[in-house]
Structure formats: structure tokens, C-alpha cells
Amino acid sequence: MNSICFEKPADRWEEALPIGNGRLGAMIFGGQEKEVIQLNQDSIWYGSSINRINPEAKGHLNEIRGLILEGKIPEAEKLMTYTLSGIPQSQRPYQTLGNIELTYYNQGGYLSDYGRMLDLENGKVTESYQLQSDNKSFHICKEYLASYPHGILSFHLKADEGTISFDAILRRNRFYDHAGKLDNRTIFMDGSLGEKGISFFTALRADVTDGSVKTLGEHLLVRDATEVTLYLSCETSFYAEDYKTFAVKKLNYASHDGFTCIRQKHQKDYQRLYHQVSLHLDGEENSFAETYFQFGRYLLISCSRPGSLPANLQGIWNDSYVPAWDSKFTININTEMNYWPAEICGLSECHLPLFDHLLRMWDNGKMVAKEMYHCRGFAAHHNTDIWGDCAPQDLYVPATYWVMGGAWLATHIWTHYTYSGDIDFLKKMYPFLKDTVLFFHDFLIEDHGDMVTCPSVSPENTYILPDGTKGRVCAGSSIDTQILKDLLNDYLKASNVFNIEDDDTKRTREILNLLPPTKIGKHGQIMEWREDYDEAEPGHRHISQLYALHPSHQITPDKTPELSIAAEKTLERRLHYGGGHTGWSCAWIVNFYARLGNGKKALENLEKLWRQSTFPNLMDSHPRGEGAVFQIDGNLGATAAIAEMLMQADEDRIVLFPALPKKWKSGSVSGLRAPGGIQISLAWSDGKLIHGTLISSQTQEINLVYGKIKRSISVTAGRQMDLDKLLIPSL
Numbered sequence: 001m002n003s004i005c006f007e008k009p010a011d012r013w014e015e016a017l018p019i020g021n022g023r024l025g026a027m028i029f030g031g032q033e034k035e036v037i038q039l040n041q042d043s044i045w046y047g048s049s050i051n052r053i054n055p056e057a058k059g060h061l062n063e064i065r066g067l068i069l070e071g072k073i074p075e076a077e078k079l080m081t082y083t084l085s086g087i088p089q090s091q092r093p094y095q096t097l098g099n100i101e102l103t104y105y106n107q108g109g110y111l112s113d114y115g116r117m118l119d120l121e122n123g124k125v126t127e128s129y130q131l132q133s134d135n136k137s138f139h140i141c142k143e144y145l146a147s148y149p150h151g152i153l154s155f156h157l158k159a160d161e162g163t164i165s166f167d168a169i170l171r172r173n174r175f176y177d178h179a180g181k182l183d184n185r186t187i188f189m190d191g192s193l194g195e196k197g198i199s200f201f202t203a204l205r206a207d208v209t210d211g212s213v214k215t216l217g218e219h220l221l222v223r224d225a226t227e228v229t230l231y232l233s234c235e236t237s238f239y240a241e242d243y244k245t246f247a248v249k250k251l252n253y254a255s256h257d258g259f260t261c262i263r264q265k266h267q268k269d270y271q272r273l274y275h276q277v278s279l280h281l282d283g284e285e286n287s288f289a290e291t292y293f294q295f296g297r298y299l300l301i302s303c304s305r306p307g308s309l310p311a312n313l314q315g316i317w318n319d320s321y322v323p324a325w326d327s328k329f330t331i332n333i334n335t336e337m338n339y340w341p342a343e344i345c346g347l348s349e350c351h352l353p354l355f356d357h358l359l360r361m362w363d364n365g366k367m368v369a370k371e372m373y374h375c376r377g378f379a380a381h382h383n384t385d386i387w388g389d390c391a392p393q394d395l396y397v398p399a400t401y402w403v404m405g406g407a408w409l410a411t412h413i414w415t416h417y418t419y420s421g422d423i424d425f426l427k428k429m430y431p432f433l434k435d436t437v438l439f440f441h442d443f444l445i446e447d448h449g450d451m452v453t454c455p456s457v458s459p460e461n462t463y464i465l466p467d468g469t470k471g472r473v474c475a476g477s478s479i480d481t482q483i484l485k486d487l488l489n490d491y492l493k494a495s496n497v498f499n500i501e502d503d504d505t506k507r508t509r510e511i512l513n514l515l516p517p518t519k520i521g522k523h524g525q526i527m528e529w530r531e532d533y534d535e536a537e538p539g540h541r542h543i544s545q546l547y548a549l550h551p552s553h554q555i556t557p558d559k560t561p562e563l564s565i566a567a568e569k570t571l572e573r574r575l576h577y578g579g580g581h582t583g584w585s586c587a588w589i590v591n592f593y594a595r596l597g598n599g600k601k602a603l604e605n606l607e608k609l610w611r612q613s614t615f616p617n618l619m620d621s622h623p624r625g626e627g628a629v630f631q632i633d634g635n636l637g638a639t640a641a642i643a644e645m646l647m648q649a650d651e652d653r654i655v656l657f658p659a660l661p662k663k664w665k666s667g668s669v670s671g672l673r674a675p676g677g678i679q680i681s682l683a684w685s686d687g688k689l690i691h692g693t694l695i696s697s698q699t700q701e702i703n704l705v706y707g708k709i710k711r712s713i714s715v716t717a718g719r720q721m722d723l724d725k726l727l728i729p730s731l
Helices: 057-069 073-083 243-274 284-303 334-338 340-344 348-373 405-420 423-443 478-497 503-514 561-576 583-595 599-612 632-646 723-730
Strands: 003-006 017-020 024-028 034-041 098-105 110-119 124-133 136-147 152-160 164-171 178-183 186-192 199-209 212-216 219-225 227-236 278-281 445-447 450-452 621-624 627-630 647-649 654-656 667-674 678-685 688-696 700-706 709-715
Touching: 003 284, 017 110, 017 124, 017 136, 017 284, 024 136, 024 152, 024 227, 034 199, 034 227, 057 073, 057 348, 124 243, 136 243, 152 164, 152 243, 164 186, 164 199, 164 227, 178 212, 186 219, 199 212, 199 219, 199 243, 219 227, 227 243, 243 284, 278 284, 284 340, 284 599, 284 632, 334 340, 334 405, 334 583, 334 632, 340 348, 340 405, 340 632, 340 667, 348 405, 348 423, 405 423, 405 478, 423 478, 423 503, 450 503, 478 503, 561 583, 583 599, 583 621, 583 632, 599 632, 632 647, 632 667, 647 667, 647 678, 654 678, 688 700, 688 723, 700 723, 709 723
Parallel strands: 654 700
Antiparallel strands: 003 110, 017 024, 024 034, 034 098, 098 164, 110 124, 124 136, 136 152, 152 227, 164 219, 178 186, 186 199, 199 227, 212 219, 278 667, 445 450, 621 627, 647 654, 667 678, 678 688, 700 709
């Protein structure tokens, strides 16, 4: 099954179907007499770039550290709120672009044979229905797509044995400045997003077969057409100084080519990515897992393409001017989770917008490091926005003062390099990676022989001191140390690629040797803080102390068995107390169990995510107040988890079927990626490998693990190897 289908128009946003081309997105509701197409453009953010660094920070850092080390946590937290918080406390919010509103004429009467479908194979939404009115019957068919090659949205409407008439208008409530006629078949709206903010220009054009089209005021009027093609273009001053001209040029180009050409180019471009990986699970009961997996890949293709911003909390699909958490880039897991499927699922180029944004953050992060912490290098906290703001966000002690957001993002640099082998990419990003490391050369403090972060938190959790006092800030949370181990090792490996050995690499090795180990606590769990505190919320949504298990490979069942057992006990406790109650948290738990080789628990939690954290349109739901909002991280994290249940890889080895659940006893997957430019395809029956292939872009040695079988093999670049011939005879 390669589609998501509805038998009626959407009554609410969570039933609408998404399309996108990286920058532009839309939610398709469908409709017989009234239709709303909700629009997004990835650079529609309110406000301008501002310096939010608190000038009090540099003068109070040592005092804050002293209070933390003395155990005076409430005093430290209050002082941090005053002196480290950004001024103002909030970064900029992402917003909806607005709507296209269509009012149809002559479409009353009896409606039958209705269908609205997201076609994952071809990257488009369709709507069709039969109308019976006044002894006349005719069929309406609509296609909606977002073209990356043309940079526009395009909608094609066709009537068989009838005609189409409608009025169209672009609307953005009151948050735009001008609207009206651009020419006889084009309307527009434009505006600015706050003082010195981004300016935007949006235009909608209609081409018709038969009938007529004209503009009156800010309306586009189509009458008695047998076919209509609508083109929507939106450009902003964020991307181009002459953004209005650029938008009109895109419209002209699209209109000249026509919908058939646009569809063909879109399909070729989209399928080039979509067909990189396929999944088939035998049994009708497993078809939903296939669809959900490919829907996640579809979402990443649709919201993160070269030249766009990275996927935010909602990818690009947001219908609010004041979205939950501002729909920013939340970098204490959510943005990182968005890109977990990028490499393993054959979408490496969709990873690139994240690195462009790291470079956008760089200067701001250097200013934060210097002006807040007296440090060299680059630092970012737990959120960033379109402008790459790196100062602390909010007045929320359990999250705001975490200094590791930039560090976690920076670990994606080496990951992308290991999969792609792109030496030019690594060369471009190496100075940024080094700056991220240099910050910690200066920021870390020595405490009882350990090098630790201070101040910091374990996102977004609260501990209880022996006297009952609740605390959030700390020195050296477990996740901080675990991220640092990856970051510093990545930097050393990248330095080795370029034959760089200097004082900075030497100091990095010294710090690595002084980082505290991951510890096991009184419940047999992985400790979240350096002290074995009780938690105020033992079922907390964040499970930060297990970063070492996933996305890192520091904990593995065979190499660190005691820590793996402790990781499993950590998960048991979290779930016992209600953990995994948000979509993204549940997706993380699926990844944890996949890494632990527990396919049964991985599938149980995946099915839990589908039951409790998935909207009717399969988009991930996150509890918010008495309702729920869409967050894309749950979709993308779960897509990565499904891949990891079938194949796991790091720089040392590739593990086949590490967490294959019994329910998926037979099936096939093709095109999964592993570090070293490796592609793997597998087929299995009754839980056992029956055929597999491996092809590598590099000549190299590879370690394969299949159950208890371990093989070291030499592969030649471009030469396909049959895995079943290597592994099955050894059974």
C-alpha cells in the first residue's frame, strides 16, 4: 500500500494531506463547494535578527558555578534566570503563509464515488468525485503537487462531461499589507513580518481550457472551464533581494511549461529520492508499517531539500500565527531526530539544509561563547530560529540553560561524511566542528578529577535532592558527557582525515580521558546525573541518559553488556511510570529497543505510537493542553527506527536483522545505507535471510554480523556481493 486515503474532504487540519518541495508546503483538505488550501513557506518567520545575549551573563558565571558545586541549587537557578536568560527571553516564531480559498459554483447536488488520496509513489495528492445535479452527471478530478524543479505549487482541476467555475482569493487574516491584481489571470498578496523583518510576495495564477479567467479586486474568477491549472509562487527577502521578480519568473516559467511538464519533472525528481529505499512486509496486517515508513521518507523529502531551511518542529506544515513552541528548531533532540532517517534511508541530500543552517548559526554561536561564557569557539542552547539565534530560549530552567544543542547538531557532520564520503563537505564543515570543540576546551571545569559541563541540565528533567529540594541545573549531566565523547572523537577523526595534529587535538585527547564514565544507579538504571538522584517525574518524556545507546553507539549489547542491561532497566522504569506518552519520545523508545536487539518491545512501542500519537492523516501528534498538535519528529524518528530494526551500522560493523519482530516474519527491503557508501538489500522468510546484496562505493574491509555469525569481508568499489552466499552456508 503506497497511499493514504480518505472517503471525504477533511473536516480538520489533522485530516488534511501534506505536499511540499522543501520551501513551499500545503495541506490539502479537498471540498465540493468550498475548499481551503493551507499554505506554508519555510522562511515565513516573524521578526528580524536581534542580539539577545544577556549582558549580565559574563559577570555572574563563576558565582553560578560556585553555587552549583556547593549544592545551593535554588539559589543558582534563580541567579541563572536573571543573568543567563536571553533578552528578550524568546526567539522568533515560524508562521503560516495563509490560505487559498476557493468557492465553487454549479457543484451542488448529490456527491458520490468520493476519494482523496496522498499518492506516496508519485508524490502528489488527488481528489475525485462524481456529481449528480439537475439530471446531469459529471466527474471532477483534482491533482495537487509541490514541484522542487519548478519551485512552485501546482493544482490541476478537470471536469468530465461538465465545467468548473470558482472564485479564488489569497488570505492571511490581517497579517499582510497589499493584495490585488497582478495581471488578468494572476492575483497576489504581499507584506512584511515585523520591524526590519522578512518581506514576502505570493502570487496565484490560473490557466484554463475553454471558459474564461479574469481578476476583479483581489479575486481570481474562473468560469465554465473544462480544465484549470493553478500555480502558486512565494518568494521572500530572506532568499532573494529581488524576491517579487523572482516569484513572477517562477510563475511565468511554470505557466509556459504547463501542468503535464511540471508533473513529469516533479515525478522524476521525487522518485529519484523516493525509490532509493523500498520496504515490503508480507501479510496484510503489516501493510500499515510499510506505508508509515514510506510516509516518513515522503515527509523528509517534502520539507528538507537543498536550498531550503531544515525541518522545524512541524517540518514546514503549520497553520498558526502563534504555533506551539513557535514551531522553531528545538535542538535538545527534536531537530536531531528529524534527521535520523536521512542517511540510513537513502536521503542523504535531504540532510544538507541542516548543515547550511549550522553555518548560519556560526557567528551568533561564537558571540554567545565569548559574551556569555568567556570562551572561544561556538555554542548554542536548546533552540534556534531562522536567524540562527544561539542565545538561551525561554525562562524554563529544565531546558533553557543547556549548552549542548550546538554540540549535538555538530555530531551530524561526521555522520554525514561517513555515509557520503564527501571530502569537500567535511573540509567546509571542519572549521565549524573545531569551533564547537574549542568551546568545551574553555567551558569545561574540573571537579573531583572529572571534566564536566557547568552549568547545565539534563533536558528537560528534574531531580530531587536528599532534603527533598527539587533541582534542575547541575554539573555534568550524563547526556552532556556522552555527547562530548562523540563530538571530541568526531573532531579527532576529522582531523586525522586532514593529517592535522596540533595542540588542539592533543588537548582534545586529554579531555576525553578525563570525562566521567556512564554509571549504573541504585535501581540498576543508567544514571542521568553524576549523583544518583531520584526523579520528580520518573516517567519523563526525555530519556537523555540513554543518548549513549541511541543515537550514539557507546552502549551495545555485545560490547557493553552491563550498560545494556542497565539501559533496558531504564526503559522499563520510564515505561512503568508512563513514559513514551509523546510521539517523539515513543519513537525514541522504539530506536532504543531496536539497538538492544529487542524486536518484540520495539514493535510494541511502535504500535503504541500509531495508536496514541498519530493523527488520521498519519502525522505525529503531541499533547498540548487539552488537545494535541503536530510534531514531525515522531514520524521521522519512527521511520528511522523501522530501518534500524532491519539493519544497524556504525563505522565498525553492519548488523543484519538486529531486532526483527516475529510479526514481520517475511519480507524484503532494498537500498538501506551504511557508513562507507554501502547499500544493502535483504529478503527474508520465517525470520531468516534468504537473499541479500551489498554494494559499496569504496574498496574497503567490512565486518558483517548476522545472529551469531560474524564475517570480515573485502569489497571492491562498485562490485555487488551476495550476502546469502557469504552467510547462509555458515548456518
